[in-house]
Amino acid sequence: DFRSSGVNSSQEVTFFIIQSLSHLDDRKMILFVILLLAYITLLDPKLSSPMFYFLHNLSFVDMVYTTTTIPNMLSSFLTDKLTISVPSCFLQMFFFIQLSVTGRGILTVMAYDRYLAICNPLRYAAVMTRPVQMLLVAGAWGFGVFCTLPATSMALQRSYCGSNVIQHGWCDLSSVRRLxxxxxxVDNIVSLAFALVSLLTTGVLILTSYILIFVSLSKMAVAQRLKALGTCAAHLTVVSISYTAASFVYISYRSLFSFTEVRIIVSVLYSALTPFLNPMIYSLRNKELRGAIRRTLRRFRLPAVSAPKDVITHI
Structure with a gap:
């Protein structure tokens, strides 16, 4: 029983126990294999040189974002109990939220990049210089810190003297706050307010960019229109998956009928597989990505999985 490892209500908590998906028993190994394959593929050095500057930064954010949680999650699948110190727990919490917001910020910057390239092509080279690109990326990182610091700082200042079992796969802010x-x-209000700021600000800016893009496309010839849409297809797909998945996570957290295991699984799949899909969507026809997938499968020597090699080659 995890709760037997807790502390007395009069004693200050010095460490947390991450419960993760212990109740899944042997079935958690299926999730273990999926997450491990996705994580190793993302770390492949061949994928660290994307074609575009913003995509490079998005890839970096995705890699660090998954690194904050997946290694510990994998450890929890192989052990009965995973402990983490209080400072490490809040450090993990901060970077997990901050990188999530930063990723959306970079997607917003990429939407602006597409708007400028399609709606103002003659000014694109003059405006989108390397200093401007660096400034936009720095703004995305700063926005992530701005939206994350208040809620995590308030959580850090609270006292935790009851149960020290976190019913989640990592140090999730809402799960830790319950302890x-x-x-x-007040913490809940502040957390919700900054979550809405991060979602609505980036969402509205991305939507505005694409409204302007579609208005500009309506004035183009068919051939130009199709070419411009092709440059936006990958970004639109990534944005749609990211915000749809985030909506499912939000609903699962606040649904009265959502079981703890279901909530954790939804969060894990969103946090691990969404970053894995980004390079897949942007580079599905890229030989470096196909090579990374093959190398990952060869490491595990999975003959049953390596069979579709010809299918990947003909994508």
């Missing part, structure tokens, strides 16, 4: 000894009503 606080004090009232966290």
């Amino acid at each position: 606080a000894c004090t009232n966290t009503y």
Whole structure:
């Protein structure tokens, strides 16, 4: 019983126990294999040289984002109990949220890049210089810190003196907040407010960019229109998957009928597989990505999985 490893209500918590998906028993090994394959593929050095500067930064954010949680998650699948110190827990919490917001910020910057390339092609080279690109990426990182620091700082200042079992796969802010000894009503309001700021700000800017793009496309010839749409297809797909998956996570957290295991699985799949899909979508026809997938499968020597090699080659 995990709760037997907790502490007395009068004693200050010095470490947390991450419960993860312990109740899945042998079935958790299926998820273990999926996450391990996705994580190793993302770390392949051949994927660290994308064609575009913004895509390079998005790839870096995705790689670090998954690194904050997946290694610990994989460890929890192989052990009965995973412990983490309080400082490490809040450090993981901060970077997990901050990188998530930063990723959306970079997607917003990429939407602006597409708007400028399609709606103002003659000014594109003059405006989108390397200093401007660096400034936009720095703004995305700064926006991530701005939206993350208040809620995580408030959580860090709370006292935790009851159960120290986190019912999640990592140090999730909402799950940790439930273990606080004090009232966290204000914390919830602050957390929700900055979550809405991060989602609505990036969402509205991306939507505005594409409204302007579609208005500009309506004035183009058919051939130009198809070519421009082709440059936006990958980005639109990534944005749609990211925001749709985030909506499912939000609903699962607030649904009265959502079981803990279901909530954790939804969060894990969103946090691990969404970053894995980004390079797949942008580079599905790229030989470096196909090579990375093959090398990952060869490491594990999975003859049953390596069979579709010809299918991958003809994508």
